[in-house]
Amino acid sequence: GLANGTMELSASETTLLVGAGTVAVGALAGATAFYLWLQRPHLKSQVPRGQLVRMFQGDDREQAFIKLFSEYGKTCEMEGFAITCDPALVRELLTKSEHCEFRSRFYSASTHLLYGMSGLLNLDGAVWRKHKEALYPLLHVGNVNLYTSKFHDAMTRHAEAWAAGVVAEDGILPEEPEAGWSPAAAAAVSGGPDLVAASRAAGMEAVLDFAVSLDPRSAAGRELGRELTLYGKHLAGISDGVGGIFAVPLGLWRVVDCTNKIRSLVNSYVVERFGAPTRDQATEEQVARVQAEDDSAEAKDGLRSMWLAGFGAHEMAAEVNHVHGAHKAAGFSIACMLWRLAQPCNAEWVGRLRAEWEAVLGKAPAGSKGFTNAPSRSDVKKLTLTGAVIKEVMRLHVVSLCTGRQTGLPITVDGVTLPPGTEIGIALQAMHTHPDHFSRPNEFCPERWLPADHELASDATANPRAFLPFLSGPRKCAGQQLAEMEHTVGVHAVLDRFDVTSPVTSLRMRADLYSSIESPVAFTCAPRATE
Structure with a gap:
């Protein structure tokens, strides 16, 4: 049941599992350390x-x-x-x-x-090739183009909310007031002024729509977004050692709990959509119906591809978590880019980027929210200044x-x-x-x-x-093209319409192999003055 996602653990079972797991992890870590010493x-x-x-x-x-x-x-x-x-x-x-x-x-x-880390990044051999082939539709040219539009829209909505002091830490913004965001509305919404958390959250809506074909504003979408965000926080808590000697068992318990919820949510959505949690458990009629879905559409469906490839619910949930992790990494880079450009010494670069966008993308039609048109996939190579800024940020702030x-x-x-x-x-x-x-x-x-x-x-x-930044060779980042597009779209969606400032003058990294910043990066976002 745990393997296919049809069974969940009770609180006592989870506590017992975590306790046994902690002992096992300690024994395995000790044995591994001794083996590696040899x-x-x-x-x-x-x-x-x-x-x-x-x-x-x-x-x-x-x-x-x-x-x-x-x-x-x-x-x-x-x-x-x-x-x-x-x-x-x-x-x-x-x-x-x-x-x-x-x-x-x-x-x-x-x-x-x-628990829950068995995604593409951590796999090898035949299993890795199977997962890569199933996830390849997500990187189809049509999907990249569609995601570009969705991500730009999501990033723009979040930037509008930032200007009103609203940050959605679970990735999904509250329903926007009919009159639009305002400072008064912000008072009733919880959130933090952390640029990294805000940038990562801005991509959550697009990730759910893109990777899972799940409406991010639905109850299931909001709950899944919240659990994916919590999973990352609990992993960070383990490496931070928050809680002293209880950091590992407490963190593991929270990770297991989050993973069970993610699996349950993904499993419920898969059953609702395809009629069965896995292809092996589906009837011939259900498989035929899923196969008959329009596969010639511009946007490919990664979840459907995984289901047809015979993935179990735990594998699909792990890959959903993996895709979210990849977009969290992109959100970190976008936050670092906005922070760099928020420094007064780099104001000239903001002006140069805006001038390039006007020259390459063209002015937006009258009545549009932005000053210039949103970039498309074909524009990326033409935006040489934007590309130079992205490369320099990724050089200085590795994921x-x-x-x-x-x-x-x-x-x-x-x-x-x-x-x-x-x-x-x-x-x-x-x-x-x-x-x-x-x-x-x-x-x-x-x-x-x-x-x-x-x-x-x-x-x-x-x-x-x-x-x-994306490595090279057969195991380089499979989503490099998508990530480069996401960086271009993200910085444009924010700085085309808004000015970002930050009182933080330096970033102190946490003592962790995965780059993260020790303290929140405070920032403000204000509508750009008409030029």
């Missing part, structure tokens, strides 16, 4: 144990990796693992097919240690500080031959900000990505392998 790479350059942890706990954690790589070399051993920011080695790990069959044991382990790969062939590093199956960490943040790879690496300089006569313009061509 398998450590024994590289010549070794960072003293505990030094990385101490630096992450310090005041300069953003520069921890860079300082260690500067002292110990671009490939070294940290805490018993090989880790690198060497572009040549990274390229070999990401593009050579023998190194791409299995990503890292940590990804597969997370599917067992963290994940480090990712992992498992070697498939013997590989020689610093004179040491590592056997197949060796874990190697790829320090993306360090690679993106290493002074050997980029000039003035910690400065926000979109000019470095422009084909113009600028002192930094050579950065983009001199080190193309040092910039990998």
Whole structure:
């Protein structure tokens, strides 16, 4: 029942499961640590144990990796693992097919240690190929075009609400008053002034419509949006250690509870829509009816594709959670971009973007809400200034500080031959900000990505392998095209009509491998003055 989503756990059963799970996780973590200690790479350059942890706990954690790589070399051993920011080695790990069959044991382990994490990112081999094929319809050109429009509309509605002080933390805005949003209406709506949470929430409506074909304003849509958001918060709570010694069991209990609710909601919607929770449980008539749905429509349906591929309810729920996680990552990048452009020192760039939008997209018709037309997929390559800003933000604010790969062939590093199956960490943040790879690496300089006569313009061509926000090779981000579109649409939807300001002058990152900001990023959003 748990496997196919037709059974839920009671409170006592969940408590028992979490207790047993916590003991199992502790035992597994200890056994894994011992195994990895035996398998450590024994590289010549070794960072003293505990030094990385101490630096992450310090005041300069953003520069921890860079300082260690500067002292110990671009490939070294940290805490018993090989880790690198060497572009040549990274390229070999990401593009050579023998190194791409299995990503890292940590990804597969997370599917067992963290309930509800068995999405595409954490899978390998035949199972990964099955999930990728089923999710491919979501990345169809027609779907990208449709999602672009939906996301722009959702982002615009949320920006209008931001201007009234309203932020929907569960991703779905309250019903807009008939007279429109106003400061008075904002007083009755809960929400926080955190730019990251607000940007992530803005995409939730489009995600539900896009990935699940579920009306985000329906009761089921609102409930699913709320549970998906809570799932992410509870995972963050585990890594934060909120609750002291009870952080892990309490966090696991909350994650299990959220996952059960997500599975139940997805299962109920699937049964309502297709007539059965899985294809295996459906009648021939039900399968034929689903197969007969118009598959030639411009927008492809990922949930329908997964159901027809024989996914269980738990697999469909995991992929819905996975797609939401991907859009959360995009929301983080959009928030960082808006924060960068909100700084007074970058006001010139806001003006340059608006001028580019008017030149490329054209002025919006009279009576439209915006100053310029919304960008389409075909406009992305023409918006060179917008693209330069996006690249620079993704260089400085990586979604994940480090990712992992498992070697498939013997590989020689610093004179040491590592056997197949060796874990190697790829320090993306360090690679993106290493002074050997980029000039003035910690400065926000979109000019470095422009084909113009600028002192930094050579950065983009001199080190193309040092910039990998979506990785590369067979296991690169499958949604890269969609994410790039989302960044372009997101910044346009907000800054075409509104001015964003923030009193926050620097972002302090949490001590976590997945990038997140330690404190809320306060901001204000106000209608743009007529020019």
